[in-house]
Amino acid sequence: MAARMTTPPDPTPRSDSPSADGWSDLAALDAAISDCFACPRLVAWREEVARVKRASFAHETYWGRPVPGFGPEHPEILVVGLAPAAHGANRTGRIFTGDRSGDWLFASLHRVGLANQPTSVHADDGLELAGTRVLSAVRCAPPDNKPTTEERDTCAPWLDAELGLVLPSVRVVVALGGFGWQASLTALARVGAVIPVPRPKFGHGAEVVLALPQDQQVRLLGCYHPSPQNTFTWRLTEAMLDDVLGRAAAARLRP
Numbered sequence: 001m002a003a004r005m006t007t008p009p010d011p012t013p014r015s016d017s018p019s020a021d022g023w024s025d026l027a028a029l030d031a032a033i034s035d036c037f038a039c040p041r042l043v044a045w046r047e048e049v050a051r052v053k054r055a056s057f058a059h060e061t062y063w064g065r066p067v068p069g070f071g072p073e074h075p076e077i078l079v080v081g082l083a084p085a086a087h088g089a090n091r092t093g094r095i096f097t098g099d100r101s102g103d104w105l106f107a108s109l110h111r112v113g114l115a116n117q118p119t120s121v122h123a124d125d126g127l128e129l130a131g132t133r134v135l136s137a138v139r140c141a142p143p144d145n146k147p148t149t150e151e152r153d154t155c156a157p158w159l160d161a162e163l164g165l166v167l168p169s170v171r172v173v174v175a176l177g178g179f180g181w182q183a184s185l186t187a188l189a190r191v192g193a194v195i196p197v198p199r200p201k202f203g204h205g206a207e208v209v210l211a212l213p214q215d216q217q218v219r220l221l222g223c224y225h226p227s228p229q230n231t232f233t234w235r236l237t238e239a240m241l242d243d244v245l246g247r248a249a250a251a252r253l254r255p
């Protein structure tokens with residue numbers, strides 16, 4: 001499992017330019033992502049949230065930086081979300097950790113046998129994922145959970161780079177929400193996947209098998225995002241989430 005970086009936020013903003021090329025290992029990529037300052041609005045927001053804090057977390061030091069992926073270096077399953085939550089991963093430094101969406105996601109991963117524990121509270125809580133890596137399409141917490149199109153595109157090279165490194169072992173991509181679906185399809189196309197025409201549409205339970213170079217295939221599964229908007233309204237239930245992640249777990253083991 002990639003080591004988590006615990007460097008406190010640097011008060012001196014630096015410019016950076018995400019690059020999809022030239023990466024040979026995930027640890028270096030994770031470090032570079034964590035040190036990215038390419039989007040002025042998101043840099044200002046993540047640092048403002050980390051400075052002001054939510055009252056219930058006032059005693060904590062927020063991460064306040066981009067959040068890299070979490071999970072083994074050679075995953076068979078990728079779970080692609082939207083972006084870190086302001087008081088979740090932007091606080092704890094680990095994706096989907098410390099917020100209600102993560103509560104749902106990791107509890108389900110545990111139920112289907114892909115996580116060693118059902119909770120994800122802080123970065124040193126002992127959570128380990130089996131063959132599964134979780135990441136977000138945009139690596140900084142955006143205001144209202146809505147990155148702009150420009151921010152999405154600026155961050156896309158980080159997704160391409162990560163996908164390029166882990167793709168040889170990946171058999172399944174679970175896209176959380178329409179944003180994760182589109183970002184995954186676009187990134188997979190950039191690393192050589194053949195995208196059917198018309199372009200496959202997102203839906204909960206949607207599934208498409210994509211051909212990759214060298215006779216590789218990857219199965220893309222759509223899943224409603226386990227956001228409070230979806231789980232509080234029961235648009236997404238535990239059974240629905242378990243169904244998709246269970247299919248991913250089964251596909252991972254299929255010969």
Ligand code: SF4
Nearest residue numbers: 036038039066140155
């Ligand atoms: S959203 Fe992505 S590209 Fe923009 S600052 Fe964060 S890590 Fe860098």
